[in-house]
Amino acid sequence: MSDHRGGPVRSEAARVAILEATARLFAERGYDHLTMEGVAAEAGVAKQTIYRWWPSKGALVSDCLLEGRLMPERLSIPTGGVLRDDLVQWLSDIHRVMAAPGGDALVRSLIAAATENVEIGRRLHESLGAASSLTERLQTAIDAGQLRADAPLDEIGEALIGAVLLRALSRSPADADGIERLVDVVLGS
């Protein structure tokens, strides 16, 4: 099926070592202070091997994000209970991650990466659950009669995620009450 006619094949060991090194250094130093040279050294790899497969730092970080190496956990949205409680729980999880030492810096680094690289923006969006899980959860709520059928799911998601990002940017940690108020605002309750 492939028209590859021989020749060496991409080294999986090198690929993994590079992504692992990237994730490690990203967590340690943040996006801005992440250097290709640092990644190469940490991974025990030649710089050229990185540039052969990734055109830029952004692409590298993007792939890490895709493989789930940057976000500490999946942060999936609870599904079982009442919509409002589930959303509050989910946002609390996110804020807990951000409240951990270096947690907000990590999110800010991801935002910085997203400003440079379209793909990172898109994947960050997805990783935060917005594009997929969140709208799914809201749809479930509609089916369960907990949300009006004509509720604008996308806009609700954007408002929630956007508020989270804004908090990360302005370094103002949210408290439990703030999270509840936010959820109430977007749910109109």
Add this chain to the structure above:
Amino acid sequence: MSDHRGGPVRSEAARVAILEATARLFAERGYDHLTMEGVAAEAGVAKQTIYRWWPSKGALVSDCLLEGRLMPERLSIPTGGVLRDDLVQWLSDIHRVMAAPGGDALVRSLIAAATENVEIGRRLHESLGAASSLTERLQTAIDAGQLRADAPLDEIGEALIGAVLLRALSRSPADADGIERLVDVVLGS
């Protein structure tokens, strides 16, 4: 009163030239590709003169933001009419700016700057009207009976501004309907 004991005083010409050069290059190249050397050259100023008064690129951009040299217009919130219409109008203004050529890049650059520099984050927040004008406008609406008295003003503001930032990050321009739906969501209407 002053303990200044001779020698020239800070050159206003240099100060202005630096800020103007910074704003110009910021608009041209974005925050990441803005360099101190570039600013010095563009302003016809020695690097040391920049470092004497600003500790970092972030501080420089922060001051530009403070003097309103980075945002194309004030983007102030209309005050006269019905709250929903005013907010829609305001968000439309913001999106119009972002839809202009280079407009979204400029906003993303500001976000990038905010990830690096607390002060920029704070001032960006303000410039977008959130901290001051927006809450003021919402308070006016409460006084006019257009909004419930116990509406969580801060959270409404965060949801709106956050959604705007998220759109800038994910490069997905909003349409008029989307804006209206967003406003309706946060106003619970």
Add this chain to the structure above:
Amino acid sequence: MSDHRGGPVRSEAARVAILEATARLFAERGYDHLTMEGVAAEAGVAKQTIYRWWPSKGALVSDCLLEGRLMPERLSIPTGGVLRDDLVQWLSDIHRVMAAPGGDALVRSLIAAATENVEIGRRLHESLGAASSLTERLQTAIDAGQLRADAPLDEIGEALIGAVLLRALSRSPADADGIERLVDVVLGS
């Protein structure tokens, strides 16, 4: 006799392609800017095929020299006439080659190659006719009574060839008179 137990033998096509590519690139770019990768690409051959048969760039160039692919012509020493005239003719030939566009660069490249590689030095020596043809020609002259029988042939040869190399190094082309004077000096005439 051979312990070869099957498998293809060395590809003559590859061998020739490599030597031709080497000669071509040597003439184009000189010894220093000749690269193994360039030769492989130009010859349409894998790098390993070069390294399988030649240990180094020097060995490769040395073989080219041996096969007469680098020197434009044989530059053999005329034999028929009076010794002085024959030598003058021979040196004039050499200088004509060096005066041609790129001719002196080629000789300098050969010298550079000789500084790196013993074998090249030896073969360059031979190619220039010193070791063999020149001393033969001088011996002929002795037999013909045109040169004293105890004339130090080796030193005469070294003086002539050395002067040529020196001219190549210092980029000072010789004129006809200079050549005649040089021959007169070493012949003591």
Add this chain to the structure above:
Amino acid sequence: MSDHRGGPVRSEAARVAILEATARLFAERGYDHLTMEGVAAEAGVAKQTIYRWWPSKGALVSDCLLEGRLMPERLSIPTGGVLRDDLVQWLSDIHRVMAAPGGDALVRSLIAAATENVEIGRRLHESLGAASSLTERLQTAIDAGQLRADAPLDEIGEALIGAVLLRALSRSPADADGIERLVDVVLGS
């Protein structure tokens, strides 16, 4: 007199450190294996500081040669005695240097450098005494009646120096007899 209007001045310390490091590494490793990065490291200097003042490795080595940092001694031509003896003495000095450990490699490195860089060729020429001291010495001999007045000084010089270079290239050390024969050849004695 100078139109230098302020600003830092070239650091003599850096200049000397660079030239010293160059000379040291040249002697250790030869021209080919001399690297700008190595020089920078050895000199405790930034690469940019080298590139600011020298365009290339060749220029750097050329300056070293000019300041007499590469040649072990001056190798000046004896002046007092009989021409033939003085020349023999001088060539013996040169060959003694070349016979020392690394001596021939150093000369070959200088030749390699000369093939790359015109200036080095010229200065090597001078350093070996050819252009100046040698012709002066020969002129003195003419004045003293030890050499014919119409002897072609330049060609004599070229023959001598050229023979030396050729020996360096072909790695064939000269013996005392060979030197005497060479001098006799060019002097016609």
Add this chain to the structure above:
DNA sequence: GCGTAAACGAGACGGTACGTCGTGTCTTGAT
């Protein structure tokens, strides 16, 4: 014919060095 083993093209790999750019600090002489 049928393994088998060497040579081949392609090219990925860990490295070293390249020459350039930007950083933040510094020194100099003029204003």
Add this chain to the structure above:
DNA sequence: ATCAAGACACGACGTACCGTCTCGTTTACGC
């Protein structure tokens, strides 16, 4: 004292080759 100019040590950039190392494919012998 502040300024324009710019040299400096440092660190990262992205590229070019190095020489070694797999990969499949292509021969050409010996069985």
